[in-house]
Amino acid sequence: MADTKRTHRPGPTQPLEGEDITTTRWEDARHWMSIYADLLEFKRGILARVHRDIANLQPLAQKTAAVDLEIIEAQMHGYQQRLDLWYRRLWELHGLWLDPEGRMIRHQGREVALTKREFQLLQFLLDHPHRYFSTSQILGQAWVDPALFPEEVRNYVRRLRRILADLAVPVDLVNKPGKGYSLVFRGS
Amino acid sequence: MKKVKPKSARPDVDAAVRGGDWSQPMDGEIAPQQATIKQALYWRRIYTEILVMEEQVLARIRQLMTTQSNEGRREVEQTNVPVVIAQAERFRQRRGYWDARVMELGGESQPEP
Numbered sequence: 563m564a565d566t567k568r569t570h571r572p573g574p575t576q577p578l579e580g581e582d583i584t585t586t587r588w589e590d591a592r593h594w595m596s597i598y599a600d601l602l603e604f605k606r607g608i609l610a611r612v613h614r615d616i617a618n619l620q621p622l623a624q625k626t627a628a629v630d631l632e633i634i635e636a637q638m639h640g641y642q643q644r645l646d647l648w649y650r651r652l653w654e655l656h657g658l659w660l661d662p663e664g665r666m667i668r669h670q671g672r673e674v675a676l677t678k679r680e681f682q683l684l685q686f687l688l689d690h691p692h693r694y695f696s697t698s699q700i701l702g703q704a705w706v707d708p709a710l711f712p713e714e715v716r717n718y719v720r721r722l723r724r725i726l727a728d729l730a731v732p733v734d735l736v737n738k739p740g741k742g743y744s745l746v747f748r749g750s
Numbered sequence: 751m752k753k754v755k756p757k758s759a760r761p762d763v764d765a766a767v768r769g770g771d772w773s774q775p776m777d778g779e780i781a782p783q784q785a786t787i788k789q790a791l792y793w794r795r796i797y798t799e800i801l802v803m804e805e806q807v808l809a810r811i812r813q814l815m816t817t818q819s820n821e822g823r824r825e826v827e828q829t830n831v832p833v834v835i836a837q838a839e840r841f842r843q844r845r846g847y848w849d850a851r852v853m854e855l856g857g858e859s860q861p862e863p
């Protein structure tokens with residue numbers, strides 16, 4: 563799959579057959595999250611293969627085949643968007659809601675007021691589910707203040723974990739060595 | 751030979767399948783009928799390489815498909831597989847033009863990889 567002479571290819575933002583984002587069953591949301599996570603993993607496998615094979619081609623053939631990478635990446639972007647959508651739907655179905663105006667988090671009728679940085683960190687992680695972020699990425703992207711010390715991230719992570727536990731939100735703010743922090747739905 | 755494809759809700763797939771148009775040369779590729787034997791051998795080798803790659807990608811897709819859910823497999827069948835097949839077919843056709851030109855100029859035909 564190569565050489566389409568296009569620079570922009572939108573990914574598959576349309577739902578797959580049988581996919582219904584208006585479902586009221588959280589099990590459906592989990593089901594589609596798992597499908598999109600698998601499809602992303604599948605695309606990563608193909609991408610790795612194409613990267614490896616392209617390196618062995620003549621320069622002209624490399625140029626033609628490089629379009630494959632664009633197609634795969636565009637499709638991955640589309641799958642990632644659908645996965646994010648399902649994550650948001652899952653939060654809704656579990657009664658989790660963030661109020662940016664009042665910087666509040668609500669879960670199943672209970673609510674807690676957050677500080678500005680707590681709110682920004684939580685919103686950033688909720689907006690980018692299924693991905694891991696290093697301390698420096700959080701400083702630069704969640705808070706847009708790379709001048710802060712990495713210890714600040716660890717401090718706010720501890721505070722958020724306590725808040726999420728107090729509200730019984732079924733997520734874990736995990737820290738994987740070499741990958742960083744992510745909000746992971748419990749059991750996923 | 752141009753193929754007319756129906757519009758679908760998958761512009762990424764439409765664009766990629768259009769890339770399987772047999773008449774579409776690579777950048778810098780000249781018309782086979784104007785090529786010298788050296789040029790013809792060069793372009794046959796380029797198309798052979800890229801065809802081998804596409805076939806390996808297709809094999810990898812089929813291998814990875816076995817681990818997908820039914821919904822995931824259907825998505826892959828409707829997207830990746832036809833795209834790679836269309837592209838491989840294009841490269842096979844163009845490789846054929848160059849192989850024919852090599853023979854016309856007194857060279858030996860080379861079986862497909």
